[in-house]
Structure formats: structure tokens, C-alpha cells
Amino acid sequence: MKTAADMTEDLVIGGHRFRSRLIVGTGKYPDPDVMRRAIDASGAQMVTVAIGRVDLDRRGPGNILDQLDWRRYTILPNTAGAYSARDAIRIAHLTRAAELGDLIKLEVIGDQNTLLPDVVELLRATEELAKDGFTVLPYTNDDPVMAKRLVEAGAAAVMPLASPIGSGMGVVNPLNIQFIREAVDVPVIVDAGVGTASDAAVAMELGVDGILMNSGIALARDPVTMAQAMRLAVEAGRLAFAAGRMAERRYAATSSPGAGLGTRVTAGAG
Amino acid sequence: MKLVLNGKEREVPDRISAGGLLEVLGLKPEAVVVERNEQVIPRSRLAEVALAPGDQVEIIQAIAGG
Numbered sequence: 001m002k003t004a005a006d007m008t009e010d011l012v013i014g015g016h017r018f019r020s021r022l023i024v025g026t027g028k029y030p031d032p033d034v035m036r037r038a039i040d041a042s043g044a045q046m047v048t049v050a051i052g053r054v055d056l057d058r059r060g061p062g063n064i065l066d067q068l069d070w071r072r073y074t075i076l077p078n079t080a081g082a083y084s085a086r087d088a089i090r091i092a093h094l095t096r097a098a099e100l101g102d103l104i105k106l107e108v109i110g111d112q113n114t115l116l117p118d119v120v121e122l123l124r125a126t127e128e129l130a131k132d133g134f135t136v137l138p139y140t141n142d143d144p145v146m147a148k149r150l151v152e153a154g155a156a157a158v159m160p161l162a163s164p165i166g167s168g169m170g171v172v173n174p175l176n177i178q179f180i181r182e183a184v185d186v187p188v189i190v191d192a193g194v195g196t197a198s199d200a201a202v203a204m205e206l207g208v209d210g211i212l213m214n215s216g217i218a219l220a221r222d223p224v225t226m227a228q229a230m231r232l233a234v235e236a237g238r239l240a241f242a243a244g245r246m247a248e249r250r251y252a253a254t255s256s257p258g259a260g261l262g263t264r265v266t267a268g269a270g
Numbered sequence: 271m272k273l274v275l276n277g278k279e280r281e282v283p284d285r286i287s288a289g290g291l292l293e294v295l296g297l298k299p300e301a302v303v304v305e306r307n308e309q310v311i312p313r314s315r316l317a318e319v320a321l322a323p324g325d326q327v328e329i330i331q332a333i334a335g336g
Binding site for chain 2: 024025026027028029035048049050051052053054056063064066075077078080090093094095096097098099100165212213214215218
């Protein structure tokens with residue numbers, strides 16, 4: 001059995017080692033300066049980016065890669081915009097050509113309203129990209145059977161959603177997240193749906209290895225402060241898990257045995 | 271010659287290379303990736319690949335995302 005010390009050591013994904021168990025996105029921030037400060041406050045060491053067309057008509061705020069000091073972070077490109085394995089594989093090859101590293105957050109979306117993954121296409125893309133030498137981190141649903149299949153197909157980690165992307169609803173199916181934790185040996189990173197600090201702590205208390213979030217920080221009224229809260233929540237949740245929580249029980253058990261002056265009436269329903 | 275650049279038809283110099291096109295557009299090769307007819311052009315080959323009329327060219331970069 002692991003000790004508390006083991007459980008608070010580094011997060012290792014593929015060949016990459018991280019002290020921080022919080023991974024953050026770069027999307028939806030009000031401006032690049034807030035983004036930079038929030039990412040800094042989060043303590044994250046891995047940061048996601050998407051891939052998209054250069055705006056040739058209007059020179060906007062410029063390439064996202066210019067706005068962060070990438071010597072400090074590991075880049076995790078995503079395949080956002082992919083609705084098929086073919087699209088996702090094509091995007092992954094673009095990230096390789098852009099020399100963004102071997103990691104890929106594989107998103108293959110099946111439905112535009114829920115942004116839930118199309119797991120059939122996801123599995124296909126995972127297998128092909130893993131064979132092609134990518135370190136694949138698939139964004140998946142909360143199905144432990146699918147998680148196992150993704151690992152068999154070569155995924156380096158699995159990333160089940162807490163709730164839909166951008167919904168901020170927190171962990172809606174803690175039972176299944178726990179099943180996933182028990183089903184696979186690779187890192188489990190809860191990705192999508194974390195809305196506030198307690199959501200992140202709840203996920204970590206289930207025993208997962210890390211959390212990936214974007215909207216939870218970027219859409220907060222004060223993203224920099226929320227990033228700090230999320231950092232603490234991920235650490236607190238991991239420590240609580242490592243500490244081994246007390247058992248839940250239905251009825252009370254006094255915290256002060258032996259207290260009182262001998263006039264205590266026996267409690268309980270009899 | 272006419273080709274389709276990021277989804278829009280554009281007029282570009284005849285027989286221009288992918289590398290030449292980036293120069294004309296004021297884009298640094300290190301900041302972008304070029305796809306020609308759904309094939310990625312490796313950065314080292316940008317100057318060698320000549321574009322042809324009707325080509326579907328995508329110029330892509332890393333952008334904000336989660």
C-alpha cells in the first residue's frame with residue numbers, strides 16, 4: 001500500500017514529470033495579461049493550446065506562443081475542432097510539424113451541444129496516434145470500460161470529464177470516476193467541468209492523479225485569485241486522499257469520550 | 271494565380287513557393303505550419319514546395335484553447 005509520501009510525489013505522464021497536478025488551458029481569458037498572471041498563480045507546469053488558422057486579414061493579438069514564457073511550461077496541444085478521428089489525426093500531425101512536442105490532448109467531439117466525446121472515433125484516433133509515437137492523453141467520458149480500452153489502445157493517461165466542457169458543474173458522477181481510478185494503471189486526469197475550488201478537491205479526493213481545467217479559472221470574476229484557489233484545492237485534495245479519510249457513518253460518535261460530570265443521559269433511540 | 275488560402279480565394283504570384291508565400295504575408299516560418307491540399311509541409315521544405323493554381327492552403331498556428 002502506498003504511503004502518504006508516495007502519493008504526493010511527482011505526476012509522471014509518458015516521459016514527462018511534473019510537481020504540479022494542475023494542468024490549465026489558455027482559452028477564454030479576458031486578456032493576455034490576466035491569462036499570464038492566472039497561469040502563474042495556478043502553479044501549473046503544463047498548459048494546453050489549440051490549433052487554428054492564422055487570421056490573414058487582421059493581425060490580432062498575435063500568436064499565443066508569444067504571450068507566455070514557454071521555457072517555464074510543457075505545451076499540451078489539443079485537437080479541439082475535431083469531430084472525427086481523421087480530423088484529430090490531421091491536427092496532431094500539424095502539432096508535430098509545429099514542433100510542439102510529443103504530447104497531444106485528443107478531443108474528438110460527438111455532439112455540439114454537450115461537447116461529449118465520440119468515443120468510437122476517439123479510440124480509433126488513440127490507436128493510430130499512439131502507434132505513430134505521440135503521447136496520447138484522450139479526453140473521454142466517465143465510462144471505466146472505455147477508459148480501459150483507451151489504455152489498451154496505447155493512451156498514456158486517461159482524462160475523464162467531471163461534467164461537460166465549460167459547464168462548471170463539477171464532478172457529476174463521482175462513482176464512475178472512482179471506477180476509472182480502479183480500472184487503469186495510467187494517470188487519471190479529470191478534465192472538463194470543474195467550476196470552483198471544491199470541485200477540484202472532490203476530484204482529487206477520489207484518488208485521481210491530476211486535474212485539467214480552463215473555464216473554471218478563465219471565467220471566474222477574478223481569474224488570478226481563482227487560479228490560486230485551484231492550486232490549493234488540488235494540493236489539499238491530494239493530501240486528503242493520501243492521508244486516508246475517516247469512515248463515514250450514519251450516526252454520531254462523540255469526539256469527547258469520558259467528558260461530563262457523570263450526569264449524562266444515554267443517547268440514542270434505544 | 272488563384273488558390274484557396276485559409277478558406278478564401280486569393281490571388282498570389284505565379285509559381286510561388288510555400289516559403290515565399292509566408293514572406294509575402296509577413297509570417298515567420300517558426301510561428302506557423304503550412305498545409306497544402308491536406309498535406310503538412312515540413313518547415314525545412316517550405317522553400318522547395320511550389321504552389322499550384324487551385325491549391326487549398328491552410329496556414330495554421332497555436333492559438334488559445336483548453
